[in-house]
Amino acid sequence: MRRLPFLLALLILGACAGIGVGIDRFTQRFGPADPQRFDHASAPMANEVSYDRSIQPLLDKRCVVCHACYDAPCQLKTTSWEGIARGASKVPVYDATRLVAAEPSRLFVDAAKASEWRDKGFFPVLNEHADTSVDASRTAGLMHRMLALKQAHPQPSQGVVTGDIDFSIDRAQSCPAGSQIDAYEKANPQGGMPFGLPGLSSGEHALMTLWLEQGAKAEPRPxxxxxxxxxxxxxxxxxxxxxxxxxxxxxxxxxxxxxxxxxxxxxxxxxxxxxxxxxxxxxxxxxxxxxxxxxxxxxxxxxxxxxxxxxxxxxxxxxxxxxxxxxxxxxxxxxxxxxxxxxxxxxxxxxxDAQTAANPFKTFAALPVGARYTFMLDEAEFTIMGFIKGPVCRGQLALDVIDDRFWVFFLAPSQTYDESLAAHLSQEADLLRLPTGSSNTGLLAPWRRYARMEKAYLALKSEALTQRVAQSGRQLDLSMVWDGEGRNPNAALTVLRHFDSASVVKGLVGDTPKTAWVIGYPLLERIHYLLVANYDVYGNVGHQLNSRLYMDFLRMEGEFNFLVFLPRDQREAVRDAWYRGDSLATREQVYGGPARFDADSGIRYRTADAKTELLDLLRQRMQPLAPGQFASIDGEPDPALREQLQRLAGVRGAALQWAAEAAILAVDEPGRPTHWYSLLRDNGHESVSYFLREKAQLRPEEDRLTVVPGILGSYPNAFYRVPATQLPAFVAAMSGLKSQADYSALAERFAVRRTDPRFWAHSDALAAAYAKAQPLSAGILDYNRLENR
Structure with missing residues (x-):
């Protein structure tokens, strides 16, 4: 009986050894791993591949298009050597279900060396085993294995990518670590890299392979x-x-x-x-x-x-x-x-402390209000871009709080207004407190509490606005809208939503939109602190949802500021058109009830459609500013091309529900540089106040298409390449869409699909044109949202 513990121990050790063989086959074959091998880059010899001159430029063209930022699959970032050395993780950054905040994993911030990332659960994609031979680098180096898998199993060269491959941004990710790559290859022969795109050319693959076999070296950072x-x-x-x-x-x-x-x-x-x-x-x-x-x-x-x-x-x-x-x-x-x-x-x-973080109006109360507002207005596009390009703005859930395209204006700063505003903020600062904290356990109760605070603030704001009008003897007019002093193009912006991504640009893009915002200092500051400074991408579901729900209030406040410039007797009708089917309580959150402002507008309207007239007047007011970032297709000098582009921009209604949300169109003419245009679908909505019910609010018959010269947006959904002579046929096909089959036929004829042998050549030409046209603002586009249809 006394031998039983010893025998049991032998059985346990034997079982553990058996498990070890299965899990760590690479260690058995190539020796123990050295997590410190890539703590620092080794400089290449004179006859070896240069990382700076050869590898990073290749990664930028073929890998960074998917592996960058927080949404890089398996957190593998190829934007630097340190990102490759860090490796990959099975834990996603974006997780709308986690109940507890995750530990941050920011490259260059939360760990400094590869070995420190191993302690945080990241696994290597380079060979870290004792054996550094070519065979070991090929077999145990996951990056090499994934590239070789694509070479061994190329995807189709026409049609769509076949097989059970999920391209949605919320797909379950397969992140094989170590010898798990063997099972991955058997189960996912079409899962090589670049994922769902054509493989590297033979020359590119040979270059990457040689670099990996030479030890994945990199020059010291200059x-x-x-x-x-x-x-x-x-x-x-x-x-x-x-x-x-x-x-x-x-x-x-x-x-x-x-x-x-x-x-x-x-x-x-x-x-x-x-x-x-x-x-x-x-x-x-x-x-x-x-x-x-x-x-x-x-x-x-x-x-x-x-x-x-x-x-x-x-x-x-x-x-x-x-x-x-x-x-x-x-x-x-x-x-x-x-x-x-x-x-x-x-x-x-x-x-x-948490309360200070939640309330910038108290934190910075000592700084002049006018100075704070001017700081943000001077670069208003950048300020708004924070919640467009910051970590909060990812996916349909984060973006169903805004309309698909709207214009943004700002209340004009003035010393009198600033002094009055400072006094009100000192009294109302507690009402402007924002949701904060990385792990919020409540949802409905906090939302109701913030709703009560917002209503109280709107009542005080409406009262103050009424007093301001009475004391000044002036009604609200266009002079109260900032005109950028006639020189700052940040005074007029366009926000464009592309379903699960968005963009903001200087200038008023497209024809007259359905909605517009007018933003004053308290609103602009709260947008920034809610969605940028206070937002924790690693926070739990409560934090994420509270931030999303509070943004409803901020959108409504921006719309209120626009509505008060309309004639008093038209405000509720416009509000109701924006919020069809919503309860009276929701509509009164925008205008009416505590948000009512009864003074009439001082603008003299000449038509019965005051909303459209106001937007036209605001466009005229912004006319002296420098041109926006994107010209109008009406300025296209070629009359034949201009006519077809105008026809394309005139496509309306249900046909567009089958089109891509954000596409890039290349128009080729013999002997001339390629023309590039962004095609942006504006989805019609009955209302955007609903949470998790956006599909039920869509109105395809109200869909519109905005056509913009140049590259607008970071996440293209589709690429089209059309000879100028076939542009009329492309416009006809787009306007005649009635089914998914119709769109597939259009894509077969005009799209540069994921399978297209021209894909990477087209991608390179697009990147070059983008960098040439917008050398300061251009960056590498992201292909994670490319369609497969």
């Missing part, structure tokens, strides 16, 4: 240019003044610019992608940066004082996160005049 280093030193001095006034302003600037790609010289930014990021560090200027790895920029840094430092951007520039922002002499002088020169006192610095 230092910023001497001129950039001088700018960095100057701006770090500016952001790290010792006075309380300077420290409070620096915190405000950081909490608004932490997502920015900062640049000093436009030529360097265009030619070398020399961008910088503003971070919090526990070390002052002159010492190596030790970044504070807090979940959000509003979170407690854990030290008595932080320093704001500029670090080089170390990843490839991708369109879906690229937010360029210029720092120059004029900007510094502007901020000095707004925040540092005025005579006011900052008696104490605010803390970082």
């Amino acid at each position: 230092e910023p240019s001497p001129e950039a280093r001088r700018h960095v030193a100057r701006w770090e001095r500016f952001f790290n003044g010792d006075s309380l006034k300077e420290q409070l302003f620096a915190r405000y600037a950081y909490e608004h610019l932490f997502l920015a790609h900062l640049y000093f010289d436009e030529a360097a930014a265009k030619a070398r992608h020399e961008y910088f990021k503003l971070v919090r560090s526990i070390t002052p200027p002159g010492e190596p940066v030790r970044e504070v790895a807090a979940r959000r920029p509003v979170d407690d840094p854990g030290v008595a004082r932080v320093y704001y430092r500029l670090v080089p951007e170390r990843e490839s520039i991708v369109a879906k996160t690229h937010m360029p922002y210029r720092l120059d002499d004029a900007r510094m002088a502007r901020w000095r005049s707004l925040f540092l020169a005025p005579a006011y006192e900052v008696e104490a610095l605010p803390g970082y």
